[in-house]
Amino acid sequence: MNPDQDSFSFYFEKLIAFFSSAESSDDLAQAREEYFSLINPVPPDGPLYESRLALFLDWFIFDRKFRNGKVAAQYFYESQSSQFTPEEEEIFKNFLNHYHSIFLIKQVNLPEIKIQDLVDQQMYTVNERRNLNIQEGDLCDCRLVPFQGNLYFTGAFCYHPREVQSFLKKLLKPVQQKQAVATPFLIRCISLNNTWNLHYPHANPKEVYEKYGS
Secondary structure, three states, X not given: OOOOHHHHHHHHHHHHHHOOOHHHHHHHHHHHHHHHHHOOOOOOOOOOHHHHHHHHHHHHHHXXXXXXXXXXXXXXXXXXXXXXXXXXXXXXXXXOOOEEEEEEEEEEEOOEEEEEEOOOOOEEEEEOOOOOOOOOOOEEEEEEEEEOOEXXXXXXXXXXXXXXXXXXXXXXXXXXXXXXXXXHHHHHHHHHHHHHHHHOOOOOHHHHHHHHHO
16 A cells, blocks of 8 residues: 555544444543643633644644553553554554654755654654645644654644744753653643743744743
């Protein structure tokens, strides 16, 4: 099978659907309340809500402990593996090797997007066929997932203003120094983005990030 965004989306949505069942509804509701309390809540009828909901689903699937101390993606892989085809077994196992950071968009030449990790400066090439309106020079909080030999975006993004690049590098420095995991710092960055967007949209974003993030 040739790797393409449609096939990646099929498997990723299958993973999400597993946790959207009635059996997991209480877990999702509790997790959603927890996540939105961490990121400086956005109004459900506001322009940021859908993008933050997508970020929440990523966090729920890949970061938050679900059951038996395992994240949801690992729980899904281990509990459902007996029902997988050999192809599915490899696909969902690879999903456990996701990578989350803030990236600088270096080059957009669809279906390839070259990005640079803001933490360790490593370069990645992502396969992307959707029109995401990503532009060179953008700063993007997103997650990479291996699929059929390529890397794909999950589809959840938080775009940070370009003016805050140096501040984000400073904020994420403990991650580079291996002193902390990235997730709490990335959530903090999303909270700062919400503060700027919701309360100070006409202010200099660098000043807002530095004031509330220092």
